[in-house]
Amino acid sequence: MKTDPLLLMRPNIRALTPYSTARDEFSGEGITAWLDANESPFDNGVNRYPDPHQKALKQVISELFGVSTDRIFIGGAGSDEAIDLLMRVFCVPGKDNIVTIAPTYGVYEVSAAINDIEVRKVPLGEDYSLPVDALAEAADDHTKLIWVCSPNNPTGNAFPIEELCRLAEKTKGMLVIDEAYVDFSTKGSMLPLLERYPNIIILRTLSKARGMASLRLGMAFAHPSVARAMAMAKYPYNVNGPTQVEVIRRLQATPDISQSVSILLHERRRLEEKLPQVAGVKKVYPSDANFLLVKFDDPDGVYDKLMHGGALVRNRNRVAGCEGCLRITVGTPEQNDLLLTLLEQ
Numbered sequence: 001m002k003t004d005p006l007l008l009m010r011p012n013i014r015a016l017t018p019y020s021t022a023r024d025e026f027s028g029e030g031i032t033a034w035l036d037a038n039e040s041p042f043d044n045g046v047n048r049y050p051d052p053h054q055k056a057l058k059q060v061i062s063e064l065f066g067v068s069t070d071r072i073f074i075g076g077a078g079s080d081e082a083i084d085l086l087m088r089v090f091c092v093p094g095k096d097n098i099v100t101i102a103p104t105y106g107v108y109e110v111s112a113a114i115n116d117i118e119v120r121k122v123p124l125g126e127d128y129s130l131p132v133d134a135l136a137e138a139a140d141d142h143t144k145l146i147w148v149c150s151p152n153n154p155t156g157n158a159f160p161i162e163e164l165c166r167l168a169e170k171t172k173g174m175l176v177i178d179e180a181y182v183d184f185s186t187k188g189s190m191l192p193l194l195e196r197y198p199n200i201i202i203l204r205t206l207s208k209a210r211g212m213a214s215l216r217l218g219m220a221f222a223h224p225s226v227a228r229a230m231a232m233a234k235y236p237y238n239v240n241g242p243t244q245v246e247v248i249r250r251l252q253a254t255p256d257i258s259q260s261v262s263i264l265l266h267e268r269r270r271l272e273e274k275l276p277q278v279a280g281v282k283k284v285y286p287s288d289a290n291f292l293l294v295k296f297d298d299p300d301g302v303y304d305k306l307m308h309g310g311a312l313v314r315n316r317n318r319v320a321g322c323e324g325c326l327r328i329t330v331g332t333p334e335q336n337d338l339l340l341t342l343l344e345q
Ligand code: PMP
Pocket: 077, 078, 079, 080, 081, 105, 149, 153, 178, 180, 204, 205, 206, 207, 213, 216, 217, 218
């Protein structure tokens, strides 16, 4: 099914005349007195507004991820910013809806609620498999976005690329694939298929494998019409200057993250082997991410015990579909040793 993303967007976004910043209106050379943006003239390193279009940063991201700059949106509040922006670009409050898998990352539902958008949750199948047909059936003419997180948080599993393609072909809406944890997966990314499917949007973040959670940088890779609409609807200077400079510096200094990823994958395997031997562990779910979902006899008791021993994990015991489970991030070898020691006590 071929979708024109423009036709799915909110009519007011399609018709929007975006705010034009001072720095949009002039891009030439030879200016020594910048008197156009009411900034402070005293140079302290941060007195000027940053590039609202993040051109230099987009160029670096374009080369690193192999995506043309016209298909890139950058969020300065992480990929959480892209999640909220997509709701506002595509869904008419009180009228449109989104479809999500369940359980999944909680921000999709909260962002939809903030924007007064109905959420249709489709439970994952046996062993947390992707319910492609049920997702397509849950959608109607008012479904603008279908959200699939792969590898999925909190279950940890990635879905096969063929299944995601089948869903992209079956659905009339936009399929958003959140690949926050894809660097830890061997199942591959949908990124090479971006040009084949105009209705897919891929979310990535620098917060996980790339180790820059504090800088708050996330990306959406999409059809140029979607990237353009997101750029029109965003806050004017949504990525601050020091972040743009620092991210460029770090991406150029360490474009290859395979070394740190392989340490974490090795540690994940170690935890996968050791945890099933711990008394009280009922199940360790297979993971394609940098965390493990683990089912315990007494999850709340184990959570407290770990916390008092100095190891904090995420309690997912009260999340539908994850009853009895704790979500454990893979740490350094020393941190994982502490976790195992506390669990074995
Ligand atoms: N997507 C998923 C699946 C996540 O788990 C997270 C963070 N936990 C995010 C997106 C948000 O990442 P950020 O805003 O740091 O880019």
